[in-house]
Amino acid sequence: MTKHILGFDVGGTKISAVIGNDRGEILSNVRKPTVKHLGKKRLLDEFYSMGTKAMELAELDNIDSIGIDFAGLVDREKGVVVSSPNILGLDNFKVVEEVEKHFGVPTVLENDATAATIAERIFGSGRGVDNFVYLTLSTGIGGGAFLNGKLYRGVHGMAGEFGHMVVMSNGPNCGCGRKGCLEAIAGGKGIARRVSENISAVRDSALFSKITPDKIDAEMVFKYMEEGDMFAQLIVEETIYYLAVGIVNVINILDPEVMIIGGGISRAGKLLFDPLRAAVNEEFKSMKRPVKILQGLDNGPDLAPISIPLYNF
Template sequence: MNTVALAFDLGGTELRGALVERSGGVIARVSAPTLAGAGSEAVIGQIITLADKLLKQHPQAKVVGIGMCAPGPLDPKAGIVIGPPTLAGWHNVPLIDILSRQFGLPVRLENDANAAALGEWRFGAGRGTGSLVFVTVSTGIGGGVVADGHIYHGRRGLAAEIGHMTITGEGDRCFCGAIGCFEAVASGTALGRRATRLTAPGDGSLLRRLAKDGDISARHVVEAARTGDATACRLVEAEARWLGIGFTNLLHLYSPDLIVMGGGLANGFDLLAPGIRATVEERAMPAYRDVPIVPAELGDRAGLVGAASLILWEGEPGTALAMVQNDETRSGAGGQDEPALAPRA
């Protein structure tokens, strides 16, 4: 068996673990609902339990380290989870120290959006590009940037907080307190909210029927738009425009080779793409207009394989990133639970 990394993606809802090969292949996966309200010790106990489960499934695995991602803010260099809003009782938890003592293995920590950006760059939609901005659009909007051969960290690892970039003076107040955050107008939550306001329980609209007369979610809007429902199509159009405005800013600010859109709303990427593209063509300066905007390829594996690659591919934090060579992604993918990632067309 090739060497593998233990990988964990700690979310506010779900804790996922995997054994990941150097090729990006996931050879085993486990998960559990995160004990998000129970404090850090309980969740670290869950990580240990899941690790045991994975290692029992693959007792011959040559595990060389643990790659871990968690919600920000966190300090990737110090290995400290600072205090994510979705995890109660986590304040400055030295996760790298704790896990490396527990397992006697090297541990690397990265915030979830950065890890997903790295995963998509090495093994997914961004393979072969020099740089990318990964944008996850779901309940909120998060991002990660791989550029000039580095994950763009900035001070305390806090760069690419793109959900709280102001792009307008209108709309609902963001949970952060400001008006006009990208997240407040363009997240899946914002889209669902707009749909809910445009309709009323019992009005017979497709949107409300899909939502069983409750609040409408972004998923319902995408589903209704797929059938050609006029209200849903208008909502998708407005959503695409907000995304296009935000993405244009990302082009001007980071000048990536590629923007990769992930998160729940990426399920509607095909519907959103024409509107996003039209807005970018209208608003971006000419030199930025030809940058591809593509959907993520790795789904919920992106964070896991990105985190694993910190162990399997990286030198010390801060050194330039190693890029996957094509022959390496093609090899070593036989006989796994999950197929290895196909080489790029």
């Protein structure tokens, strides 16, 4: 019998309510922009109304379970959001208890990057692979890993913070407080910052000079590179070099069979993956080994919350 799952994804730019099933089919999707000052009560109200709307669109009266993923620190066992960088006032938020009470079905909570890793295990390139690492390249950089067939969480449930390895000594400040983290250089915000900080190069670029710095994002940088902008080419090459350094660090530590790259930046496709694979091979030096670098699920953000209860049941 097909299981139908309601998933909530709470990210930096959007909140979504998704209905999916255990075959990986998405039946409906309701999205709203993230409001930083939403707070606990208003967020729950959004969950209730968006979840009901998603069920109506999917023409379902009942669901079997609910998965919720948050960017930030969560306590999966207690069903508590410890802290969230995207919405203020959610510290120690007992979200599972409230959502279960309203919808009356089992509810599971996960960190968003961990949920995306689970989605790759169930529906993506991690199926049948006992040792793989998932790296999400989005506004920031995070990820997760399956080792010997099991999700590796770490002692404090914080494993997979690959974006916070230092790859440039005394590099740019990172939101975590360190300098030169991979996220600060190769995450979406880091890429945009590196462009906008180089005022003279922006002014000399026929494409970048036409837009204001606050409109620059990683997608635009890859697009402009494809259109022949030399400054965009330089930024992308630098980004790929530091990504390769970080990826080889992870491979040297965990020795996975597969590295799966997901997140918004991965949608650059061949513009990212062809030079990244070449850069990783070069960066291996004498430690080279046959590790596949594969693109993550196209609809990973939708499948992530759907996957959580499927893995835990």
